[in-house]
Amino acid sequence: MARRSMETVAAHVGEDLVPAATRPVSMPIYQTSVFAFPDLDTVEAVYKGDSDAFLYSRMAHPNGSALEAAVAELEGGESGLAAASGMAVINDVLCGTLGPGDHAVVTAECYGGTFGLFEGPLRRRGVTVTYVAAADAPSVAEAIRPATRVVYVESISNPTTRVADVPALAELYRERGLVLVVDNTFATPYLFQPLAHGAHVSLSSATKFLAGHSDVTAGVAAGTREIIGAARSYHTTTGATIDPFAAWLTLRGLKTLALRVQRHSENALRLARFLDGHGRVEKVFYPGLESHLDHSLAARLLPSGNGGMLSFVVGGGMEGANRFIRALKLCQFVPSLGDVGTTVSHPALTSHRAMSEEARLRLGITGGMVRVSVGIEAVGDILADFEQALAKI
Ligand SMILES: Cc1ncc(COP(=O)(O)O)c(C=O)c1O
Structure with missing residues (x-):
């Protein structure tokens, strides 16, 4: 076959799939916007x-x-x-x-x-x-x-x-x-x-x-x-x-959902119990706690664990929350959740800011509320970071 011109070769690079007797274990990324049809x-x-x-x-x-x-x-x-x-x-x-x-x-x-x-x-x-x-x-x-x-x-x-x-x-x-x-x-x-x-x-x-x-x-x-x-x-x-x-x-x-969620849940329960007994914490929201409004419903519907999300209210309102967040060393302030690392967020100023203050307060979303996405780290390290940060509010 005659040698193809440089422009033509360039416009068609990578179109020929490599035939193989084996298949990749990890799915290839099909980085294509469209597929070619024979007829x-x-x-x-x-x-x-x-x-x-x-x-x-x-x-x-x-x-x-x-x-x-x-x-x-x-x-x-x-x-x-x-x-x-x-x-x-x-x-x-x-x-x-x-x-x-x-x-x-x-x-x-x-x-x-x-x-x-x-x-x-x-x-x-x-x-x-x-x-x-x-x-x-x-x-x-x-x-x-x-x-x-x-x-x-x-x-x-x-x-x-x-x-x-x-x-x-x-x-x-x-x-x-x-x-x-x-x-x-x-x-x-x-x-x-x-x-x-x-x-x-x-x-x-x-x-x-x-x-x-x-x-x-x-x-x-x-x-x-x-x-x-x-x-x-x-x-x-x-x-x-x-x-x-x-x-x-x-x-x-x-692929690792089950392992991660098991660990998120175990760590979150430990952190919720720690915060529940802490003098600088006014309230803790976690379905695994007996004091939670839906504890018995959670026990029935979530028998394998209650997940990695909890919220708590620190003393000192918005200022208290700000001091706590500034003092954290391991856990980052991140307006999202679900990471393998522990992160904290402030619902009133981030995820729930589209709501009126009145509506937020009715739900208990106060300036002092901090939401935690509990990660999969060694739980002692999470507790230690919270302990030292709470001591500074
Ligand atoms: C419970 C819940 N649903 C839906 C969303 C929206 O998801 P995304 O940010 O991926 O659009 C979020 C985002 O924080 C969420 O927390």
Whole structure:
């Protein structure tokens, strides 16, 4: 064959796949925006849904699909969806389900970004919302109207760690034909599987414990074919696609999910008990503590552990919290969660700043509240860092 010109060679480098008798143990990253087709019949089969070949990466790509399959299996769902962030997947699920005139009942104790989504884009879409103080069946039942289509709760709420009574809520929707959506970010499917308790969708910010190393932004959902299908249709049209490397990183993180979450839970219980007895701490929120409002519900629904998230209120209000955060040496102040390292955050000034002060105070989110994402370090080192920092407030 005649030698190809420099320009042509350059434009086609890397197109020939290396044939091999072995396959890589780690999934390759399919860093391609589109796939090549041999002919019109093949492309037609994909558009008609007769082939599951990949076509264009905004719609689907191998790394994203592998993540979707993994999450569907972990959550026990018929179908999975991966998106560019937790907020993107929440938006996909809600916009796939809710239209003008629909009503949603939402836990008041939800992530501030979710609250912002309901209050901004969804209200402008013509969706009305009622917030309920507790994610239990009586409070939700009272808020339900004829137009109610969705009930939205967090299995463990951010930042007050209230536990949603998902089985009781599922009974309620069964009677009334509602869609129950559960944000499972704090619990992860290792500790709690909302779908097994009757929810239609379990979704998570995979940025947190699922990926687990603060190096990726991603969101995942699993649920019934019908609801995830509607979310996917909205998702591919609007394009909040996860990129192949982010999907790959999330899959890699998932490999150690069980080990990490076990250790996060053990360390968090130890830290919660330490803080609970500390003179400079006014209140501790952790479902594993007997003093927690939902302790018996947590014992029933979360038998393998209560996860890595806890919150506490330091003496001295906002100033006390600031002094505590400044004094930490090992644990960093990070407005996120789910890392292998222990991090702290300040809900009033970060995750929940979209809420009015009045609404925050009603939930107990005061200036002195510090939220902790307890890592997998040697627990003695975490306790020592908290001890020395509390001594300085
Ligand atoms: C409980 C919960 N859900 C959803 C989100 C949104 O996820 P992301 O930041 O990946 O968009 C967060 C983010 O902090 C969260 O804490």
